[in-house]
Amino acid sequence: MVNYISAAAIPFIILGIIIYGLIEKNKVYDSFLEGAKEGIEIVFKMFPTLVGIFLAVGALRSSGVIELIVKIVEPMTKMLSIPSEIMPLALLRPISGSASMAVAVDIMKNYGVDTFVGLITSTIMGSTETTFYTIAIYTSAVGIKKTRGILVAALLADFAGMIASVIIWRIMSTSFC
Amino acid sequence: MLNIIWPVFIIISFMYAIVTGRVNEVNNGIFEAVSDAVELSITFLGTICLWNGIMEIVKKTTLIQKLTKLLNPLVKVLFPDLKHSQKAKEEISMNMVANLLGLGNAATPLGLKAMKTMQEENCKKDTLSNAMAMFIVLNTASLQLIPTNVIAIRTSLNSANPTQIILPVWGATIIAAVVGVLATKLITKKIK
Incomplete structure (x- = not known):
């Protein structure tokens, strides 16, 4: 059921959006092209980050440092029941959007996009934001200096989202397999 | 932040590789990483453009x-x-x-x-x-x-x-x- 809803979601969303655009008499094709052009920019802007992060993560992985770190943090992640493979993502997620996206891609490529780890990685990327950047951009725009500790609240929310991602997939994978 | 993290990652990796004798693996790893970035960007291009186009339609309504x-x-x-x-x-x-x-x-x-x-x-x-x-x-x-x-x-x-x-x-x-x-x-x- 969950799988069906998810699989049917995208065609229906696209269909619905196009029909809605037509009802309001918009030039939907022109809009589509305009947006798609912006998509190129997103990928172009992401490319240098991908090279940079893949270089660093590739070096960490091939030298065996990631294995070592995973082994070291394993007792702690086991206690929280987080797969240790996602630790690099969890640490980088609030700091940099493009870098964490590159790390997420790296994880999904190496451990499989539809595996337990891959699904958790996707869910974390979908349900969290680049906290530091968001706070910085909104406070600096209006000249705020004292943020009253909202960084703590926002990071707590991120942490809750990550733990929730793990727990949700733990429940879903036991009920499906 | 990444100005500190990024070089530290690379330096640690290279030092560790030298100590454990995995320099060759790191050499391969680097170039694999770079070609991966190219390959993935090309595949992202299609799907990301698709979604951006669809969402632009929403923006205009x-x-x-x-x-x-x-x-x-x-x-x-x-x-x-x-x-x-x-x-x-x-x-x-x-x-x-x-x-x-x-x-x-x-x-x-x-x-x-x-x-x-x-x-x-x-x-x-x-x-x-x-x-x-x-x-x-x-x-x-x-x-x-x-x-x-x-x-x-x-x-x-x-x-x-x-x-x-x-x-x-x-x-x-x-x-x-x-x-x-x-x-x-x-x-x-x-x-x-």
Whole structure:
């Protein structure tokens, strides 16, 4: 059921959006092209980050440092029941959007996009934001200096989202397999 | 931040590789990483352009304004201090709707507008007001109905079911948002 809803979601969303655009008499094709052009920019802007992060993560992985770190943090992640493979993502997620996206891609490529780890990685990327950047951009725009500790609240929310991602997939994978 | 992390990662990797005798693996790893980046970018190009195009259609409709009205009751509960500023509430709702629809590049300008309006009513200009604190934390919680970027990337990586994550993302997002809202209420009560 969950799988069906998810699989049917995208065609229906696209269909619905196009029909809605037509009802309001918009030039939907022109809009589509305009947006798609912006998509190129997103990928172009992401490319240098991908090279940079893949270089660093590739070096960490091939030298065996990631294995070592995973082994070291394993007792702690086991206690929280987080797969240790996602630790690099969890640490980088609030700091940099493009870098964490590159790390997420790296994880999904190496451990499989539809595996337990891959699904958790996707869910974390979908349900969290680049906290530091968001706070910085909104406070600096209006000249705020004292943020009253909202960084703590926002990071707590991120942490809750990550733990929730793990727990949700733990429940879903036991009920499906 | 990454100006420190990035070189540290690379230096540690190279030193560790020299010590453990894995220099050859690192050599291969580097060049594999670079060609991976090229290959993936090309596959991302299609799916990301598709979603951006579809979302541009949404941006041109009146859907944002319509959904904004639906959010009003929720905004009233979350921002009790903004009783008198209809304008701030409207801008906040529009920012939230843009976020919900995954229109990241539309959400930020709307959010900045909302911040400016709230700043006008803020009595201590260098300190966040309660409403502003709540607004920013909600923005860091990534309230998104369709995580288009993640779906695009999952499609590019040949996932058997790229959209399988939608419901779990909703669950995780809601939990994160609830924790964020509660934490902000507590913290803004403690720290004036």
